[in-house]
Amino acid sequence: MTNRTKAFLLCNPHNPTGTVWTEQELEGICRFCKAHELLILSDEAHYDFVFHGQHTMLRKIVEKYDVSSVTMISPGKSFNVAGVQTAALLVDGDTMKKQIMSRMNAMAYPFEHAFAEGVTIGAYMESEEWFEEVYRYIKENKEMTVQYIRENIPHLRVPESEATYLLWVDCSAMKMTDEEIIEFWKNECGIIPSGGLEFGEAGSQYVRLNLACPKKILLRVLENMKKKDLTD
Ligand SMILES: Cc1ncc(COP(=O)(O)O)c(C=O)c1O
Numbered sequence: 001m002t003n004r005t006k007a008f009l010l011c012n013p014h015n016p017t018g019t020v021w022t023e024q025e026l027e028g029i030c031r032f033c034k035a036h037e038l039l040i041l042s043d044e045a046h047y048d049f050v051f052h053g054q055h056t057m058l059r060k061i062v063e064k065y066d067v068s069s070v071t072m073i074s075p076g077k078s079f080n081v082a083g084v085q086t087a088a089l090l091v092d093g094d095t096m097k098k099q100i101m102s103r104m105n106a107m108a109y110p111f112e113h114a115f116a117e118g119v120t121i122g123a124y125m126e127s128e129e130w131f132e133e134v135y136r137y138i139k140e141n142k143e144m145t146v147q148y149i150r151e152n153i154p155h156l157r158v159p160e161s162e163a164t165y166l167l168w169v170d171c172s173a174m175k176m177t178d179e180e181i182i183e184f185w186k187n188e189c190g191i192i193p194s195g196g197l198e199f200g201e202a203g204s205q206y207v208r209l210n211l212a213c214p215k216k217i218l219l220r221v222l223e224n225m226k227k228k229d230l231t232d
Contacts, residue, residue: 018161030065075123
């Protein structure tokens with residue numbers, strides 16, 4: 001943080017690690033941001049996919065701390081409508097809303113298009129059953145993958161992940177460079193992961209897998225990885 005710092009970017013729940021921040025942790029963030037007069041931008045795009053723990057919307061607690069915030073939600077992940085490019089911002093009041101709208105207008109951001117409203121209403125109001133099925137399927141995929149890796153693939157390590165259809169995988173025991181790790185997943189296992197370095201230096205030696213796919217694809221990838229003996 002420097003004296004030019006204006007905002008705190010929060011990813012809640014966290015992509016790529018899948019951490020669900022507890023209410024106490026969020027309160028700590030609120031106190032910190034109040035003390036340093038920081039605006040909190042809370043990206044909650046993944047909040048529907050919480051499998052363990054309890055998601056707390058930042059919105060629920062900010063008023064108590066009198067801290068400025070914008071919470072961002074979107075049907076994009078939960079209802080697989082990212083292509084529609086629509087999202088919602090929960091803001092502090094009319095003044096902030098006007099400021100944001102005026103910046104968005106200045107950028108000529110295309111936030112008014114024919115499908116946005118219909119898709120958003122359809123997703124949130126009429127797609128519960130569909131979502132519940134997707135949720136169950138992805139939860140099973142995640143449990144299956146974590147268990148399979150822990151039982152069968154000693155050169156991979158998966159930290160606890162409570163949310164998102166993404167899995168953050170520690171590949172350091174593969175003893176390869178970051179580039180080689182990605183190539184290995186791609187060429188030997190049949191999946192293109194996101195390289196950990198995309199998320200910053202601390203992501204070195206990690207990959208992020210997207211588990212929102214048919215189980216048979218996941219199993220094929222895992223079996224391919226299991227066949228490789230990469231331990232010393
Ligand atoms: C944490 C997070 N925020 C925002 C986005 C983008 O969401 P949207 O497609 O709704 O703009 C993504 C995914 O790409 C994401 O993982």
